[in-house]
Amino acid sequence: MEKVYETRHVYMAIAIVVLLISPILLLIIPSNVADTLYFSPDNWGVIVPGKGYVAYIIAFLFLLLAPATLFFLDIKRISIIFSLIFLLTSGVFFYYASLTYTALSNDSISFRTLFSQEQHIYLWEEIDKAFYYDRLPGDGFPEFVFIFIDGNRLRLTENGHVKELSGGIRSMANVEYIGVD
Numbered sequence: 001m002e003k004v005y006e007t008r009h010v011y012m013a014i015a016i017v018v019l020l021i022s023p024i025l026l027l028i029i030p031s032n033v034a035d036t037l038y039f040s041p042d043n044w045g046v047i048v049p050g051k052g053y054v055a056y057i058i059a060f061l062f063l064l065l066a067p068a069t070l071f072f073l074d075i076k077r078i079s080i081i082f083s084l085i086f087l088l089t090s091g092v093f094f095y096y097a098s099l100t101y102t103a104l105s106n107d108s109i110s111f112r113t114l115f116s117q118e119q120h121i122y123l124w125e126e127i128d129k130a131f132y133y134d135r136l137p138g139d140g141f142p143e144f145v146f147i148f149i150d151g152n153r154l155r156l157t158e159n160g161h162v163k164e165l166s167g168g169i170r171s172m173a174n175v176e177y178i179g180v181d
Contacts, residue, residue, distance in 0.1 A: 007075060014067040022060040030056050034101045043105045044165050050157060051114040052100035059093035062086045102156065104165055109146065111154055122148050130173040144169060 030048040038046045066086040073079035102111040110121040129147040142158040144166075156162050156169075169175065 008071050011067040011070040011075075015064055015071060018060070018064045018067065022064065026053070026056055026060065030097065033098045037098065038101050038103050038110075040103075040105065042107065043103050044168050045104055045161060047102045047104070047156070047161055049100055049102060049111075049114075052097050055093050055097035055100065055114055059090045059097060062090035062093060066090065102154065104169065109154065120148075120152060120154075122146075122152075124172045126150075127173050130175045132170075132175050132177050134177070134179045144175065146173065 030053055031046075034046045034048045034052075063086075066083045069079050069083045069086060073082070096115055099112050099116070100114045102109070108121055108123050109127075110119060112119045126149050127146050128149045131145045132142065133145065134142050140157075144156040144158065144162070146154045146156075148154070158166065162169075
């Protein structure tokens with residue numbers, strides 16, 4: 001009986017470590033994974049969209065649930081099965097989160113949306129319309145919206161990383177400014 005009790009606490013400790021370290025890893029892992037997988041020398045930057053971060057958060061939550069399940073439900077067959085399911089689900093979310101990116105380069109814009117296997121690559125000349133929507137404080141962040149000649153759309157919310165690249169975006173695409181009334 002004593003051994004099961006001690007083993008449970010090891011899983012509790014693992015869950016606590018995952019809980020404490022995941023916010024720090026959430027700041028580091030998404031951009032490093034995207035840069036590693038999609039960066040090329042002519043890229044200005046590789047951006048992880050907000051939905052990609054949400055997928056990373058869900059992956060970390062399932063990663064937290066795996067050892068927590070073993071702690072709370074004791075180490076029994078059903079808790080081990082649930083823990084393995086949570087671990088596999090976490091891996092699936094990490095995989096799909098790592099596929100989500102937007103890359104801006106001298107020649108093109110390339111991106112992949114969440115849960116999509118299709119990579120979209122468009123030359124700057126293939127942009128049909130480009131808009132910059134300014135927002136009032138409290139109404140959300142400003143954003144760029146690109147509509148390509150085949151009808152696909154790309155939204156880039158202006159966070160700190162996109163703000164650094166906005167001069168290049170404006171010079172490569174004929175961006176129409178839509179201000180706040």
